[in-house]
Every structure is written in structure tokens, then in C-alpha cells.
Amino acid sequence: xHYRYFPGCTxxxxxxxxxxxxxxxxxxxxxELQELPEWQCCGAVFPLSDDELxxxxxxxxxxxxxxGEPLVSLCAACHHVLKRAQEVxxxxxxxxxxxxxxxxxxxxxxxxxxxxxxxxxxxxxxxxLKEQVSHPLAGRKIxxxxxxxxxxxxxxxxxxxPENPTIMEDLLRSLGAEVVSTAYRTECCGxxxxxxxxxVATATAEKIVHSARRAGAEALITACPLCxxxxxxxxxxxxxxxxxxxxxxxxxxxxxxxxxARG
Amino acid sequence: MIFSESYHxxxxxxxxxxxxxxxxxxxxxxxxxxxxxxxxxDLLPHQVIRYLQLGLLGELEESRTPxxxxxxxxxxxxxxxxxxxxxxxxGVRLAVLRLREGNRLSPADLELTPEQLEKLPAQALVSSFRxxxx
Ligand code: SF4
Ligand code: SF4
Numbered sequence: 001x002h003y004r005y006f007p008g009c010t011x012x013x014x015x016x017x018x019x020x021x022x023x024x025x026x027x028x029x030x031x032e033l034q035e036l037p038e039w040q041c042c043g044a045v046f047p048l049s050d051d052e053l054x055x056x057x058x059x060x061x062x063x064x065x066x067x068g069e070p071l072v073s074l075c076a077a078c079h080h081v082l083k084r085a086q087e088v089x090x091x092x093x094x095x096x097x098x099x100x101x102x103x104x105x106x107x108x109x110x111x112x113x114x115x116x117x118x119x120x121x122x123x124x125x126x127x128x129l130k131e132q133v134s135h136p137l138a139g140r141k142i143x144x145x146x147x148x149x150x151x152x153x154x155x156x157x158x159x160x161x162p163e164n165p166t167i168m169e170d171l172l173r174s175l176g177a178e179v180v181s182t183a184y185r186t187e188c189c190g191x192x193x194x195x196x197x198x199x200v201a202t203a204t205a206e207k208i209v210h211s212a213r214r215a216g217a218e219a220l221i222t223a224c225p226l227c228x229x230x231x232x233x234x235x236x237x238x239x240x241x242x243x244x245x246x247x248x249x250x251x252x253x254x255x256x257x258x259x260x261a262r263g
Numbered sequence: 264m265i266f267s268e269s270y271h272x273x274x275x276x277x278x279x280x281x282x283x284x285x286x287x288x289x290x291x292x293x294x295x296x297x298x299x300x301x302x303x304x305d306l307l308p309h310q311v312i313r314y315l316q317l318g319l320l321g322e323l324e325e326s327r328t329p330x331x332x333x334x335x336x337x338x339x340x341x342x343x344x345x346x347x348x349x350x351x352x353x354g355v356r357l358a359v360l361r362l363r364e365g366n367r368l369s370p371a372d373l374e375l376t377p378e379q380l381e382k383l384p385a386q387a388l389v390s391s392f393r394x395x396x397x
């Protein structure tokens with residue numbers, strides 16, 4: 001299985017362990033992730049106004065660079081931006097013409113845009129993944145935290161049921177963990193408000209972590225570096241927050257799980 | 264009040280650029296009921312739409328709400344009228360940033376210690392400058 005891979009800025013810096021563990025796991029599973037050459041930041045947020053063309057340039061350049069091959073990201077935000085930028089190119093011929101003319105690329109929206117979790121579910125299959133697990137996470141009580149960007153808007157992301165997703169729980173089960181279900185798993189963590197409105201971000205993140213604790217979770221998993229940052233930066237008792245890829249690599253026996261700072 | 268004289272032009276632009284017509288909203292307030300950051304807002308999300316309907320643009324310009332909205336898309340996912348309020352919030356933010364020709368965030372505003380800056384994901388900085396500055 002061969003894919004083009006877009007890391008994004010944070011996976012090369014603050015979230016290096018997400019990339020390291022995902023790449024180790026992918027290679028153990030026979031999933032080849034070939035990094036795009038000379039990629040640049042996706043812009044982190046999808047432009048929500050149709051006259052914002054400049055902010056589409058970077059994701060469209062990335063999509064075009066994949067040359068129609070399936071394009072995989074690990075970060076929920078990168079995936080969100082790339083997937084929705086592709087939708088714009090498919091849906092809006094006028095924008096497509098302006099953006100591709102400016103970039104001098106030929107791109108009409110071809111190629112699958114995937115989050116790595118989708119590769120595991122749809123291309124590899126959780127059943128096959130389960131067969132590869134050498135170090136099952138037996139007895140570990142883990143809660144999945146989805147946040148916003150993988151799920152919404154569901155029409156464009158087509159990732160999972162936006163109100164009742166199961167992909168991360170299915171992953172956890174295939175790794176042998178005990179799934180803890182929590183009330184706030186699809187609620188926003190506060191996102192970039194941690195830069196401008198820290199108290200607001202802390203309050204939303206606390207609700208999520210405290211509800212997971214009350215439900216009996218020993219740890220949370222996420223697919224987004226900013227979610228993880230927010231969930232770790234709360235007041236009161238914290239929970240360890242892992243990238244899904246860290247537990248995946250651990251269960252496959254390909255990397256030692258790094259200790260995650262508490263609180 | 265930067266919008267009031269050009270209300271119709273503003274609303275036409277907003278509709279065109281966001282693909283959303285505020286007049287489609289019937290004020291059920293489901294958006295506000297599910298918004299995760301509503302406690303920090305001075306106008307509730309459904310009130311933002313009401314203000315757009317009524318042309319109270321000066322009030323919207325002064326409101327904290329568009330800057331508290333985290334673009335989580337929960338309101339858009341649940342609206343029975345299929346309105347994407349997250350897009351309308353972006354339209355209001357952009358109008359304020361563009362018409363005022365001023366940014367809401369500059370690197371000098373960041374009150375972060377070098378240690379915090381080391382930990383803060385690059386993604387958070389890129390996102391916030393995209394949302395609060397042009
Ligand atoms: S949920 Fe939709 S229809 Fe109801 S108040 Fe909000 S925007 Fe209006
Ligand atoms: S997109 Fe904004 S207004 Fe809508 S629910 Fe999320 S934070 Fe609230």
C-alpha cells in the first residue's frame with residue numbers, strides 16, 4: 001500500500017512523537033508513506049469565506065503535488081484543510097481556475113485525501129490490524145477524543161458519524177484496550193483560543209478531561225496536536241493524553257511509549 | 264459604526280462569500296444551546312444572526328462573540344435550517360478586520376514565556392494569526 005504523506009508544520013516540531021510513532025507503525029503494517037517534497041504549512045484553518053483565495057493556495061499546491069495518488073495526513077487540522085480545499089476545487093470551477101492558474105498547476109480535485117485513521121479502517125481494516133498486534137493494551141482503560149476537525153462538516157469530511165463516531169473506539173478495541181465512552185468526545189477543546197482567550201480554552205478542555213476521568217478513563221487519545229496541548233493544559237487533576245499513533249506503535253511493539261507529562 | 268451605511272452591500276457580500284442567508288434562520292437557538300464556548304460570549308450565536316437580520320451591524324462590530332467562536336462547526340452540524348453559522352461568524356470577523364484595516368493580534372500581544380512558546384503547537388500560532396489578523 002503506497003501513499004503520499006503530508007506531515008504539516010507541527011509534526012516536525014512539537015508533535016514529533018506523533019510522526020515518529022505513526023511512521024514506525026505504518027512501516028510495520030506494510031503501509032508506505034512517502035513524504036511530499038518541499039511541502040509547506042497547510043494554513044491550519046480552512047478559509048470559511050469564498051473570497052479568501054490566498055489561503056487556498058498552499059493546500060491546493062499540496063493536493064496537486066500528490067499527483068492523483070492518495071494523500072495521507074496524521075494531523076486532524078491538516079487533513080481538514082486539505083480535504084475541504086479539495087472539495088472547493090471540485091465544486092467551484094471559478095475558484096479552481098483562479099487558484100490553479102496562479103499556482104500554474106493542473107489540478108481538478110483528483111486523488112483520495114485521507115486521514116491515517118481512514119487508511120487503517122478502510123484500506124488495511126481493523127481486523128487485519130488486530131492480527132498484527134503483538135503487545136495488546138489489555139486492561140488499559142482509554143477514552144477516544146475526536147474534537148471537531150475530523151468530523152465536521154460531515155458532508156465534506158465524510159469521516160464518520162459526526163454525533164456518534166466509532167473509528168477511534170474501533171481502533172482502540174483492535175489494539176486490545178478497554179474503551180471508555182465519554183460525553184464530551186466530539187466537543188471542541190478550545191482550539192486556537194489558547195493563544196488569545198486562554199481561560200475559555202482551559203474551561204472547555206477541563207470539561208472534556210474531567211468527564212473522561214469520571215467515566216473511569218486512565219488516558220485519552222487524540223489525532224490533533226492542538227487538542228493534546230489544550231487537554232494537557234488544564235487546572236485540576238489531569239489525564240495522560242496520547243496520540244492515537246503512540247498506542248498503535250506500542251501495541252504493534254515497534255516503539256516504546258513515551259511518558260507524557262501530567263498536568 | 265462602519266457597516267450601517269452600506270448594510271445591503273455588506274449583507275450581499277456576506278451571502279455571496281459564505282453561501283449563507285441570515286434570513287433563513289428561524290431563531291430556534293439550537294446553535295446557542297450546543298456552542299461549547301457560549302459562556303464567554305456577550306451575544307449568543309443565534310443573536311448574532313438576529314443582529315444580522317436586523318442590520319445591527321455596529322453592535323456586531325463591538326461584540327466579543329465572533330472572536331470567541333472557535334470555528335468548531337457544532338452549530339452548523341445541528342442547525343435545522345442547515346445554516347452554517349461558523350461561516351457567518353467568519354464573514355463578520357473578516358469584515359471587521361478588513362474595514363478597520365487593523366489586526367486583532369500581533370506578535371507583541373503574545374504573553375508567552377519562552378518555555379510556553381516552545382510547547383505551544385505551531386498550528387496554534389498559525390491558526391490564531393489566520394483568524395485574528397490579515
Ligand atoms: S440553529 Fe439554525 S435556525 Fe436555529 S437559531 Fe441557530 S442558526 Fe437559526
Ligand atoms: S462554530 Fe463558533 S458559534 Fe458555532 S458552536 Fe462552534 S464556537 Fe459556537
